[in-house]
Amino acid sequence: MLRWLGRNALRAYTGLALVYLLLPIFIVALFSFNNPVGKTNYTWVGFTLDHWANLFAIPGLLDSVVISIRIAFISTLVATTLGTLAALALVRYQFRGRPATSLFIFLPLATPEIILGASLLTLFVAIGKPPFFPLNEFTILIAHITFNISYVIVTVRARLAGFDRRLEEASADLGADGWQTFWRVTFPLILPGIAAAGLLAFSLSIDDFVITNFTAGRTTTFPMFVWGSARIGVPPQVNAIGTIFFVVAVSAVAIGSFLQRRRA
Amino acid sequence: MIAFLRRRPGLLPLLLLAPAIAWLVAFYVYPAIQMLQASLWSGTLESGFTFSWANAATYSAALGRYSDQFLRSILYAAVSTVVCLALAFPLAYTIAYRAGRYRTLLLFIVIAPFFTSFLLRVLAWKTVLADDGFLLGPLKTIGVLPEEFRILATPVAVIFGISYNFFPFMVLPIYVSLEKIDRRLVEAAKDLYAGPVRAFQRITLPLALPGVFAGSLLVFIPAMGDFVNAELLGSVQTRLIGNVIQSRFLVNNDYPTAAALSFMLMAGILTAVFIYARVLGTDELETGIG
Numbered sequence: 001m002l003r004w005l006g007r008n009a010l011r012a013y014t015g016l017a018l019v020y021l022l023l024p025i026f027i028v029a030l031f032s033f034n035n036p037v038g039k040t041n042y043t044w045v046g047f048t049l050d051h052w053a054n055l056f057a058i059p060g061l062l063d064s065v066v067i068s069i070r071i072a073f074i075s076t077l078v079a080t081t082l083g084t085l086a087a088l089a090l091v092r093y094q095f096r097g098r099p100a101t102s103l104f105i106f107l108p109l110a111t112p113e114i115i116l117g118a119s120l121l122t123l124f125v126a127i128g129k130p131p132f133f134p135l136n137e138f139t140i141l142i143a144h145i146t147f148n149i150s151y152v153i154v155t156v157r158a159r160l161a162g163f164d165r166r167l168e169e170a171s172a173d174l175g176a177d178g179w180q181t182f183w184r185v186t187f188p189l190i191l192p193g194i195a196a197a198g199l200l201a202f203s204l205s206i207d208d209f210v211i212t213n214f215t216a217g218r219t220t221t222f223p224m225f226v227w228g229s230a231r232i233g234v235p236p237q238v239n240a241i242g243t244i245f246f247v248v249a250v251s252a253v254a255i256g257s258f259l260q261r262r263r264a
Numbered sequence: 265m266i267a268f269l270r271r272r273p274g275l276l277p278l279l280l281l282a283p284a285i286a287w288l289v290a291f292y293v294y295p296a297i298q299m300l301q302a303s304l305w306s307g308t309l310e311s312g313f314t315f316s317w318a319n320a321a322t323y324s325a326a327l328g329r330y331s332d333q334f335l336r337s338i339l340y341a342a343v344s345t346v347v348c349l350a351l352a353f354p355l356a357y358t359i360a361y362r363a364g365r366y367r368t369l370l371l372f373i374v375i376a377p378f379f380t381s382f383l384l385r386v387l388a389w390k391t392v393l394a395d396d397g398f399l400l401g402p403l404k405t406i407g408v409l410p411e412e413f414r415i416l417a418t419p420v421a422v423i424f425g426i427s428y429n430f431f432p433f434m435v436l437p438i439y440v441s442l443e444k445i446d447r448r449l450v451e452a453a454k455d456l457y458a459g460p461v462r463a464f465q466r467i468t469l470p471l472a473l474p475g476v477f478a479g480s481l482l483v484f485i486p487a488m489g490d491f492v493n494a495e496l497l498g499s500v501q502t503r504l505i506g507n508v509i510q511s512r513f514l515v516n517n518d519y520p521t522a523a524a525l526s527f528m529l530m531a532g533i534l535t536a537v538f539i540y541a542r543v544l545g546t547d548e549l550e551t552g553i554g
Binding site for chain 1 (some may be wrong): 280281295298301309355378379380381383385391392397431481491509514522530
């Protein structure tokens, strides 16, 4: 009896927890179909597809999305390259100072975003003369690469941990040199880990608000656009774009795990 | 180049690490030093700043002026961490032991919020919790709640928002710890006449502690720096130290005060983590993070 109660209470609780997790996502999507009176989009008025049909009717919205995607793309590319090289070094080689290096790489992840952003802003202020170093897309890019490097290293390293070194030895036994072994054996095997890290880096960059807020100046990324419009009322088009981002991200993860499963 | 490396193979890992480490030194370590220096500046953005050790008074002035916001941040972060822990443990337990073939799906739902914009999620809660929104509105109409009852612009709303945002960071490490437990230990406990409650207390809970520890840090640390939830869901009475740092830096251009506050926030977080590690034992810290 007690067991039955325990099991079903746990089940009911899990159901509630899932609703709690998914409710905001549902609300974001739902209110992209709302037809609000005035500027604020907080109460449900009526269903319309107008905002989806006129997705970029809001001035500046398209620009902000383009800027966000561009920054996410470049920062992912740079951070994934630097991070993968470092992860290889940390997993494959024993050298003096390795534990200290691991700890050092972990530190940016343990630092609150606001402090990362604030210290970068101070750097840009300090190295320029008044008014000061211009904050623009370039400074946002530097900031995003900085926080993404640590995430990439941690992700790729976790995926590399189960790597079977004997595959490389077999390749060497069959006469491949170090370079050939890397590109024909090692790289294809670690590629899923790199792809996962890249996906994480891209989604962290495209959604980052706190650090961007400190390093953006007048540059408006998509999250900066949302923040700016939060005071006067977020247009439903913003919800529509948030919904598109969600669907694209979920599809990417689904396709990725499908491909992984087929390989295995 | 390759021939040179073949003669000195010890250099290869250093060469692979160099670009990432150089980047982090330039854009993580060096800015931190710059911020320490900026906390001892005086002057304005227009006239330029000058450095002097005599400006250390900025620290005591800032602490005196913003002690309320500091204490509020600690309180809200601590309460959010406890709320997350209480909500996350049963969920992680279900996913680890009761979910069967739905395990992957449930794990995916736990991280699903990260695929929507952070700010839009906070604003979605603003919609849900609104004074006449679909949660409170009907309850007021049928008279369960008084007309003036509200959640938005109260500490409850801010703590709720913070807890929601960092909830997955609590679920995942606890799940990982639980999943690693050898269930035969629980069976052994039951063979030795422990009831389910006692087996949970003596076996499952202690072995899940590394996850609880890691999860608590992953919630507490970002919660200490929050300003978004406080700004969008709170009011002037719920301003946190993050809001002060944000507005000192970006609205008032008061870099010395903002930098000093950032340093004290970091020091406060490190102290809290250190005390927590001491209370729980440092082994958990290492297994939790490493």
